[in-house]
Amino acid sequence: MKRIFAIIISKVIMKLARFLGHNGTNFCGEAAVKIYPDLLEWFSSQVKKGIILVAGTNGKTSVNNMINAILKEAGYSVVCNELGANLDSGIVSAFIGSSDVLGNINADFACLEIDEAVLPKILKFIKPDFIIFTNIFRDQLDRYCEIEMILNKIKTALKDNSGARLIINADDPSLVEMGESVPNLKYYYGMNESMDTTDNHVGADSKNELIKDSIFCRRCGNRLQYERYYYGQLGYYFCRNCGFKRPVPDFCASIEKTPMHLKVSGRDFFRANIFTGFINSYTAYNTLAAVSCAALLDIPTAVIEKGLLGYKPQIGRMEKFFINKPIVFNLVKNPVGFNETLKAIGQDNREKTIAIGINDYVQDGRDVSWLWDTNFEILLDFDDKIIKYIVFGRRRHDMALRLKYAGIQMNKIKLADSPKLAVHYMVSDRSSVAYIFANYSLLFETRSILKRRSKDVSDYHMPSVS
Amino acid sequence: MFQITICHLYPELLNLYGDTGNITALVKRCQWRNIQANVVKYNVGDHIKFTDIDIFFIGGGADSEQGIASSDMNKIKPYLQQAVEECKALLAICGGYQLLGKFYHTRQGPIEGLGILDLHTESGEKRLVGNIVVKMTAEKPYFLVGFENHTGRTFLHGLKPLGYVVSGYGNNGIDKTEGIRYKNVFGTYLHGPILPKNPVLCDELIRIALKNKYGVEILSELDDSIEEMARRHILKSQHILS
Structure with missing residues (x-):
């Protein structure tokens, strides 16, 4: 009864907010969870085929929406927090948006982007099949403190979720170290070649010495060496001291120039050519993450390519x-x-x-x-x-x-x-x-x-x- | 032309919360006055001539990185100690400030500090986060504005604080003190970064450097109107200005 009450209330708030011209996605979820705290567990248990979470500092919304586009192209029904409301309340709202008043949803998949600081909390209620990690950069430090602290919390949370398979950016040493310290099954994706597209600044970031959050090996504290360096801390890294290095990716990609597209190759002879218009280092990583996930879900290559052709970036993204x-x-x-x-x-x-x-x-x-x-x-x-x-x-x-x-x-x-x-x-x-x-x-x-x-x-x- | 040298200690390790902006502020405010400012970076294992340095700067970092820095810092301790006793200017923020003290008592046990300053730090439960305003106790009263974000609680053993908390937590959230002033060492929890938004403090460091090196004490005035506006936002939000 409480559940139905919670859902009705928040549906009303959602309608009201939209009527007033707000995007009240976080607010109505907040109200619902206050009334019925187990709502997330209730909803997520109804998802039939799989739950995919997307976490990381940059690229969450893009990756999540790309997967959504692919799954829809494949004919599945999907619950998705498309607008990027990625705190726990936003995730509840996404479910409420697709449920009836009794709280029943009809969804094959849920793909949800989750704020990396909220992920540990969410994992108590949702048992995901896949978690995609895009990258970890400094972001809103007053809320999240240091990156190290977030990674440790995620590690702890993953220990009770050993069934979740992780899809990790191999080029990010912080994420790879995190992945190595948990028992979960892991898949890696990474860029294949130097990403110098039309942007000759993207390669060596010589001018910007300001932010390299984890140029020190998270295993042994020694300085990491880079064979190839993209931006932030992303690249081909290795540690001379303890042998920690970029793992060989299960999926990798290169940017092809004429015509511009992303060429992805991966395990089990997977090959795909993705045309999404202009590709830079950011879109390349995002696309590769989404394609890797879709391939692991056994979505046919043609469907992946077609799904991404129809993908439109979210608001406020260039x-x-x-x-x-x-x-x-x-x-x-x-x-x-x-x-x-x-x-x-x-x-x-x-x-x-x-x-x-x-x-x-x-x-x-x-x-x-x-x-x-x-x-x-x-x-x-x-x-x-x-x-x-x-x-x-x-x-x-x-x-x-x-x-x-x-x-x-x-x-x-x-x-x-x-x-x-x-x-x-x-x-x-x-x-x-x-x-x-x-x-x-x-x-x-x-x-x-x-x-x-x-x-x-x-x-x-x-x-x-x- | 006057020339001063600024040493940025451990920029690769201790570089959280925009604190590198303090170096930018020192350099720019020198340049605008036609003073040449050279920046020397000191990273783990480097060799530099410490006696050439006029202003030292050390920021804060994540725990693991602070650990790496502190073990190297013991090697350069004699040079730093000498600089401090010679009244060289030193600005230490947050983690860097804690490292200058005697020890940091974490939940895992005590970590030895450099012991240059007679103070110690304990780790607390709640993280002290938010905008902060401090009334500086120097010659002229001045409101320092910034942003603090720390779990450590620092206690001064009779040393003079940099100022008193008007709004926020400061050293430990209890005794209203914030930071430390010992000779020309300025230790503080204020990020923001502190110097661009508190040009009086920035100029004080430059003034000390020029006095030590050239015996000159007068600095030309700069147009700080945008600095003032940025300060006012914080002072207003903390209800210190209406």
Whole structure:
């Protein structure tokens, strides 16, 4: 009875929130769990064929939605938290959204992206078949403390979930060490060749010495050597002292240039060619993770390829608008993602305006020190092509300060009191393209302003970098 | 042209929470005044000439990395001790600050510190996280603003704190003290990073360096209006300014 009550209440909240124009995905889940705490267990036990969790710092939403697209192409019914509400409440909401009032769901699969800090808690209620780990970078440190602590908590939680098979990014030494210390069955994926696509910055990251979270071997503490280095701590690594090294992946990929596509090969003679438009280091990893999972679920290659052809990136991931000029909108949330985004816009030779919105609510991280771990000095390489820097959000002054100390002239920095004003400034100067970046709590408001003012452009997306 | 040398201790290991921004702030505020600032990085096993250094900086890191740093630090202890006694400027944040003390009592047992400062740290239950405002007890009263994030509780054995907590937790969440000031050593829990948002403290470090090296005490004024605005956000959010 309590269960039905919980579901009805949260369904009503969800409808109300949508009616009022909010995306209340976390909120209604919160209400439901308060009334009936075992809701997650109840829902997940009804999933017929399999539960897939996606965890990691960057790429969760993309990987999760790619798997969703593939499974739907294969004709399965899927429960998925598509919009990226990835705290426990968001996951409950995803189930409630597809259940009837009695709490019955009809789902072959559940694919759920989970915040890495919430994963240990979720594993008490959900017994997944697969867990995909994308990467572990520094992110919202006030909430999560250090990476080491998160990894230890995940290790502990996995010990009671030895049935879950892990799909791990072989190029990330932190994840691999975590995987090696738990008894679960593991599959690895990794990039095959040097990922220098059109972006010649992606390869050796010589300029950015700022963030290499785990260049030290997590087994023995010695410095890791890199035979090949991509970004963050990703690459071909080995430890001279204890022999820890990148495992040979079960699935690997290379970026082919003409025409651009991702060539994936893997165990059991698996071969696939994925066409998703532009591919950079980020999309390559995300696609490879999703394809590896689909292959392990025995989805036919043709279905995987077709499913990804129909995949559309989520909102705020290099999304395009047009207001007087082309506008590209992207979510930024941590240094590694922001650095890659900055490098990507450096490839655009047009005169541009850059707007950056930073808030400090709980979902963003209360601590904005990550702006100082982000390498804004990258901007100096093409500062002559940047007409103006507009900063907005609650911590716009901190953002302006960071740009000042990166060496940007103060007379090029403009403070905007609201996202609306930021958009106004951005579209009314003489640049020929504008890039607008915002962190999580500014995402929806900023996007709705852009959407309202934007002339209809085809649903074209650039690949996500965050 | 004046020239100073800043030493960043263990940048590869102790580099959490944007603390590298402190080096950026020191360098930029020198450059803007036409003072040449050189940065020397000291990593595990390196050899540098410690007597050439005018300002030392050490940040915080994750536990395992702090462990690696602390065992190397014992090797360079004589140089650091000499620098401290010669009134060289040293800024130590969070983990780096704890390492300068006598010991850190963790739940696994005590870890020996460098013992340069007469203080000790114990690990607590609750993590002390959030915006913090500290009233600096130096000559001119000044509000230091920052963000703290630590489980360690530091207790000073009669040494002078850097300031008193106006909002937040500080050294231990009990006695209202925050950080330490001993000769020209500044230890603190404030991230943010601390120097860009507290230009008075940043300039104090530069002033000490110039005084030690050239006997000059006057620094030219800079336009700190954006620094002030960033400070005001924190002071307002902590209800210190309306």
